[in-house]
Amino acid sequence: MKFLFFANTDWYLYNFRLSTALRLQADGHEVVMVSPPGEFGARFARHGFRWLPLSMDRASLNPLRETGTLYQLIRLLRRERPDLVHSFTLKCAIYGALAGRVARVPAIVNAVAGMGYVFTSDSRKARLLRPLVKLLLRMTLGGSRSLLILQNPDDAQAFADAGLVDARKVRVIRSSGVNTTRFRPADNRQCNEHKRLRVLLAARLLWEKGIREFVDAARLLREQGRDVECLLAGTPDAGNPHSVPLAQVQQWSNEGLVRWLGHVEDMPALLNAVDVMALPSYYREGVPKCLIEGAASGLAIITTNLPGCREVVPRHGIDGLQVEARDAQALANRIALLDDDRQLLSRLGDHARQKALADFDERLVIQRTVDVYAELLRPRTEPEGALPLDVAE
Incomplete structure (x- = not known):
């Protein structure tokens, strides 16, 4: 056929x-x-x-x-x-x-x-x-x-x-x-209380994906004096009227609020180098690919309780953490919680991996x-x- x-x-x-x-x-x-x-x-x-x-x-x-x-x-x-x-x-x-x-x-x-x-x-x-x-x-x-x-x-x-x-x-x-063999937890992953927390948002750079809220949360965390690295992977989508302008992304990067990676070819390697996948999306998602890749890689997931996103994190505090849409302060609070509680970080990552194997x-x-x-x-x-x-x- x-x-x-x-x-x-x-x-x-x-x-x-x-x-x-x-x-x-x-x-x-x-x-x-x-x-x-x-x-x-x-x-x-x-x-x-x-x-x-x-x-x-x-x-x-x-x-x-x-x-x-x-x-x-x-x-x-x-x-x-x-x-x-x-x-x-x-x-x-x-x-x-x-x-x-x-x-x-x-x-x-x-x-x-x-x-x-x-x-x-x-x-x-x-x-x-x-x-x-x-x-x-x-x-x-x-x-x-x-x-x-x-x-x-x-x-x-x-x-x-x-x-x-x-x-x-x-x-x-x-x-x-998601290919759960290609996307899997790093072999040397450890729960280290003193390691710098690394948080990733990987998506098309559309405002509705919560890009501004992620950057604002990074600013709030920096103002608190926290040593958290926020990474942004993805590129503007010229075919979408709600794409984040390239100049804006470069400005955030120049300010040191986020580390912008652009398009990433080797996503499994990147996911093995971070601790949290955040997607504060208020876009009407199907089921976001970045979330299930992050879950398969054993990352703690932070996302909104909205259609598509809640398929990956249906139970707050068990499968991951839910956050209110368009609320940068709430997102910063969730990231700070994981920064302070590395046991919770590890436990959420383990549960995310189990869910990815069972459902995705x-x-x-x-x-x-x-x-x-x-x-x-x-x-x-x-x-x-x-x-x-x-x-x-």
Whole structure:
């Protein structure tokens, strides 16, 4: 069988979906990657995958440009003739479903990780787009041979309550998974009361990820005279209107409030060199990749009790620490607590690792995703009560 993965960046496909593609490849299937041009696209060839660049601007609202993008996608699908298209992110889900129907693709899977900018922002642009996006979602998500994958129950409820999709068409798969062998606690990790505490925020540099609150918390900790190092990994996202300007990030770094690392290629090594993963996000997350990577690495997690984030830290004080959104002082207090109580720091890290193994191991996530494919690829003549076919056959 041929599977086609479609996303709005090659970076997303490479970092979040390569493992699923490798599983399908090992089972004897062909996988084609499609995204706008980027620096990660050429890497797919090393793993035996074809990558097809598509001219697409994820921030564009130009009707002529968008019509052209949709036409290109339809032509591509007609040429490739995949058995199943799996589209990721909101815009790609809409376009992939529309193009898939026109091109008569037998099965379509749409994956939306979080509600995203259109549904979470109060900006005028987002408010104007929201009714149109809702209409398009209602038109595209209900195909007879399509399913929608969401990453947390809150989003599933929100989609159903808004009438965007029939609840029977939704499958919840928590996160895109983490390689718990690659991301694991450092062999020499020790609970040292005198070691300088190192706190990391690793994410796209969007305001809604709690970037300002993290920097403000770092300032408060410095004013208290605490020897805590705050690290910021990630780069501004030029395609998102709520991206933190590069000049602002450089200013924070120059002030010594945070150590800005930019894009980090070797995340396992970085996570083994820090103690805490903080994500004070008020973005409508799916399940944040940085949190499950941090949990798998045995870090203490600090995050908000909001959809997506609370999938990783559902129990405050056990799986990690919860903090109020948009509250830098509360975040500083949580970090100070871990600075003072290294036994708690160690205990939360151990529990985070256990949760990652139980709930977010990518082998479990990939199998659940493959099960969704099998559900759609079941022959139409097969009775409803029958077991799904093995997608590897």
